[in-house]
Amino acid sequence: MSIKIRDVAKLAGVSTATVSRVINDPEKVRSGTRQRVESAISKSNYKPNYFARGLNNGFTDSVGILAAYAINPYFTEIVNAIEQVLSRNGVYIYLCSCETNTELEKRYTEDFLERNTDAIIAIESPSMNTVDNYFLNKQFKCPIILVNQHIEPFGDNYVVRCDQEPGVWEMFEQVRSRNLFPFCLFLGKDASYSFLLKEALLKKWKKKYHVSDKDAQIIHLEKMRDTSGEDAVWHTHDYFKKVLATPARPRAVLAGNELMALGILVAARELGIAVPEELAVVGIDNTLLSRTCSPPLTTIDLHMKDIGQMAANLYMDIRKNPDKKQEKVHIIPSNLSYRKTF
Amino acid sequence: MSIKIRDVAKLAGVSTATVSRVINDPEKVRSGTRQRVESAISKSNYKPNYFARGLNNGFTDSVGILAAYAINPYFTEIVNAIEQVLSRNGVYIYLCSCETNTELEKRYTEDFLERNTDAIIAIESPSMNTVDNYFLNKQFKCPIILVNQHIEPFGDNYVVRCDQEPGVWEMFEQVRSRNLFPFCLFLGKDASYSFLLKEALLKKWKKKYHVSDKDAQIIHLEKMRDTSGEDAVWHTHDYFKKVLATPARPRAVLAGNELMALGILVAARELGIAVPEELAVVGIDNTLLSRTCSPPLTTIDLHMKDIGQMAANLYMDIRKNPDKKQEKVHIIPSNLSYRKTF
């Protein structure tokens, strides 16, 4: 059997309570005894029993992560960044993928809570675009960090997100100053927040600069609800070939995601349309797809790695300084990452 | 406060011991009382406290996953498949990325063990290619499932892997029957098992069919140790352009991974060399990269999703049937996934 707190206590010639204090509240014990205890701990290679500890409501050094699609490179980058910083701090992550299933989201959350996770990080939760967001109007026993969600946090909840607007706007401005008309916003059919935001921004931009409908249109990828699956590349390819065959074909296009941007690139190549000389294309996310395709895709960088690190660091901060008043909302701006297609 | 075992006991008019038995060892209690207890459990929505349970060495419904590079799509597909089947069974995964760091591997493993994980699944552990594989010559208190590792399991350890040989050999045979010479095996400089295997297979093939050195050569990507990083695409591109400028340029090439295959594709396109008519290229893994590139890459499918599911199902099986004698090694064959480049 492994070494217990009482073994350490005996070794250091103190009571178990003192050992416990040294571990959980070091200031409460005189530095002389503390050092004796500490050396006894390291000498005996003592590690507190995880379950006895959890039973008494201490930290469990675990945080639950809910990702809509852990398989998607976009999520992977965020999850990985979180994992990097947390695991190196001795905090381990439970990872669950709940897709669009709000029932799973609820179940996984409850199971996390039951395991006394020190925090829950939800990356684009399924109920996010829903009227009754699961994490809204509810009090949880641990902080909830919402990543890339567009709601106002309350209570012990936090939001960390990348603001898509600066990047999108930067592209719009470039289109104007470089006179890349007609411009086309190419989206999926689903009414996701991300798509809605781009539409709203386009409207604002058109109004501000009196851009005509002919010079700035929105095209929706037909017959396709899930534009985040791999076949979005080929659907886009087929569909966009028709768009490019049109006499008033676009001079520049912003795709709703990188899969779609890839499809456009292929369509253009097959039609002998030079990118970016005859057709400029911009994607959004900055995943490995945009970095490894050819030509490398100019894309709106959503800084997922930074976002993941911020979320993890925020948690570590909350934990280490429970009394410190934290910002509830952390936003970093997106920007264009210029490569070869725009 | 939440509902405890004694509340359920009171509700059912039995002792806490009986409730505990109903949960952990149902046959030990008469069906009449069992039903009363079961209905009390569901009526009160009782869930056993995770930590009290763990303190008594029951199942913790958690398994630790060690992935060398969780960020790499190859690993992501395996991890995701595991997570899908386990989480739907109420078993949650701890995910850690240990890269090439054997110290981290050791530390994470110990921490998992401390949390009484019901199993540990290691996907290509860092110490795998090392003389002293961490999981070898050691007895752990939970089963260890080694994924895609080429060692003989012992004790309570298991191996689930995809055999690369059939896929590689299938390609070699095609090269011969379709007379795609000269053939080139394009690898990194590191002596990974995967690269070594392909070299050995090539040697065997050359010998069997008396293929000359001129017709079948191995080229190593120079000045690059880590061929699994994204820039492998562009290093390969630069390097392979020179190879293709050579008079005796290859007619077919098997790349060491898909990043490298991508680089070759781009190099060929830029030089106006038609794929697959003038240059056939095959990758290995079958990640989203090969499915979304253009033209879609013919690749050796390592069936990562199946591998992940097998590993997870194996664990569930071990758990549900502790007495059943399990196969220690589970191997599925690879095969060529024909797309447009070969």
Added chain:
DNA sequence: GTGAAAGCGCTAACAT
């Protein structure tokens, strides 16, 4: 087959 009670290893309230 079922119940009573003794732990599991730790933390925290209370004493000293």
Added chain:
DNA sequence: ATGTTAGCGCTTTCAC
């Protein structure tokens, strides 16, 4: 500042 001790909620002997 440190020790004593009563739990935390469950499982598991040991009686009956």
